[in-house]
Amino acid sequence: MPHQHNNFKAKLLHKWSLLTFIGLFLMAQSTISLTSQLKPGVLGYASFISTVKVVELTNLERSKAGLPNLKINPELSQAAQSKAADMIKRGYWSHNTPDGKEPWIFISQSGYSYLHAGENLARDYSSAESAVSAWMNSGSHRANMLNPNYQDIGVAVVEGRVRGVETTFIVQMFGKPQTSKSKITSIQTSGAFQQVLAAGSVNLISPFDLSRSISLSFLLLIIATLTFDWLIVWRRNIIRLSGKNWAHLTFAGTLTIILLLIKQGWIL
Amino acid sequence: MKPKTKKHFLHYSILVLVSLLAIASIIYFPNLKITKSTIVIVFALSYFLWGIFHHTIEKDIHPEIVMEYLLFSLLGAGSVLAVLYYL
Numbered sequence: 001m002p003h004q005h006n007n008f009k010a011k012l013l014h015k016w017s018l019l020t021f022i023g024l025f026l027m028a029q030s031t032i033s034l035t036s037q038l039k040p041g042v043l044g045y046a047s048f049i050s051t052v053k054v055v056e057l058t059n060l061e062r063s064k065a066g067l068p069n070l071k072i073n074p075e076l077s078q079a080a081q082s083k084a085a086d087m088i089k090r091g092y093w094s095h096n097t098p099d100g101k102e103p104w105i106f107i108s109q110s111g112y113s114y115l116h117a118g119e120n121l122a123r124d125y126s127s128a129e130s131a132v133s134a135w136m137n138s139g140s141h142r143a144n145m146l147n148p149n150y151q152d153i154g155v156a157v158v159e160g161r162v163r164g165v166e167t168t169f170i171v172q173m174f175g176k177p178q179t180s181k182s183k184i185t186s187i188q189t190s191g192a193f194q195q196v197l198a199a200g201s202v203n204l205i206s207p208f209d210l211s212r213s214i215s216l217s218f219l220l221l222i223i224a225t226l227t228f229d230w231l232i233v234w235r236r237n238i239i240r241l242s243g244k245n246w247a248h249l250t251f252a253g254t255l256t257i258i259l260l261l262i263k264q265g266w267i268l
Numbered sequence: 269m270k271p272k273t274k275k276h277f278l279h280y281s282i283l284v285l286v287s288l289l290a291i292a293s294i295i296y297f298p299n300l301k302i303t304k305s306t307i308v309i310v311f312a313l314s315y316f317l318w319g320i321f322h323h324t325i326e327k328d329i330h331p332e333i334v335m336e337y338l339l340f341s342l343l344g345a346g347s348v349l350a351v352l353y354y355l
Contacts, residue, residue: 015332018339025343029350208354215347222343243319243336247283251315254287255344258294258308262351 012225013242021218028214032207049170051077051155053128058145058153058172061136065146073175076154079110080171083119087169088160095119095268107173112152118144118174121268123167124208131170134267141267150174208264219256223249279322286314305352312345 011017059069083106087093095103103119120141125131135141144150154173161167230245232238290311297303319337323329 013336015335015339018336018343022339022343022346025346025350208351211354212351215351218343218347243333243340244322246280247315247319247322248340250280250283250287251340251344254290254311255308255348257291258348259351261291261294262304262348 012221013229021222025214025218029211032211032214035207049125049128049131049157049168051157054132054155054157054170054172055153057128057132061132061145067146067148068151070150070153070174073112073152073154075110075112076107076152076173076175077156078154079106079112080154080156080173081158082106082110083173084156084158084160084169084171087171088158088167093121093123093268095121103173107175112175113178114175115178116147116149116174116176118147118150120144120172120174122170122172123267124264125168125170126206126264128170130263131267134263135172138267144172144174147174149176151176206264212259212262216256216259219252219259223252223256226252275325279318279325283315283318286311286318301352305349308345308348308352312341315344316341 012021055070055072062069083103086097086106090098092098097105104114104117107114107117120135122131122134125134132145135145152175154175156169156171158169158171159167160169226245226249230249233245290307293307294304297307316337319340320329320334323333
């Protein structure tokens, strides 16, 4: 509470208190990072993503756009699986491999001869719905999903550890075979269908959620202190040399909104 | 409106506008981690500079106030950047 002994300013808003805040904040965030490194498998992104669901939702979007459904192709599914496994094994996150190879190499290696091909990537989404929604909200990914040239699809949902954190990769491969007579029949119990992962069966704590909770707690504590401090100063008509509480509140409030807007998951 | 109130209104309007711009940019670039980080850093820097200019114009600038805005900017930017790291 602001009074003469603390220079008419809430103690939590003093320079040393703010420095202590920063120190505590760094310690808390470092603990998350260190836990990821020293205790791999404790933190991670739990997901209940099934490849079938990803295909279903993709076809639903295509139906809405008046396009024919894509058929699950085991070779494309194998290509997606290989791509995901390669990203985890070599620790990268991009369409091209670290040695510059394009994603189409995985399609060719799987034995699928394509006339047209495409790839969508996503990671750390907690559900198939959120991943497909993120793709649909991105122009280039949406164009892939709604491309009338494609006839086949292969999806892989693969888990792995990246920087000690359990991560879920989703790889979506699209294609149109070179010959209209594809040697692959659509629904086969292989590849994609066997990869229905339920990583959620392992109770992982999402480092993203944990980090966001810590940040939100700090910001909300500051907002509460600023509001309380402003109320006392206003009621007692105190004149003091200080930063403007309303400005700090606007700043902290904006960052709180930004934190709430940031969504888990990443597409490429 | 008194000249001082008018000046305050203008200053706070700029701050609110910058804040809204930051929120709109975050919504507009939903999947670009580097862009989001840049937006947060620019926003925190803008806030720090806003504080300096505002108090300079108000003629009550003091090293303690500069430090206060600096610490708020650092803590604010850090709180969001730490979360963005895990995206």
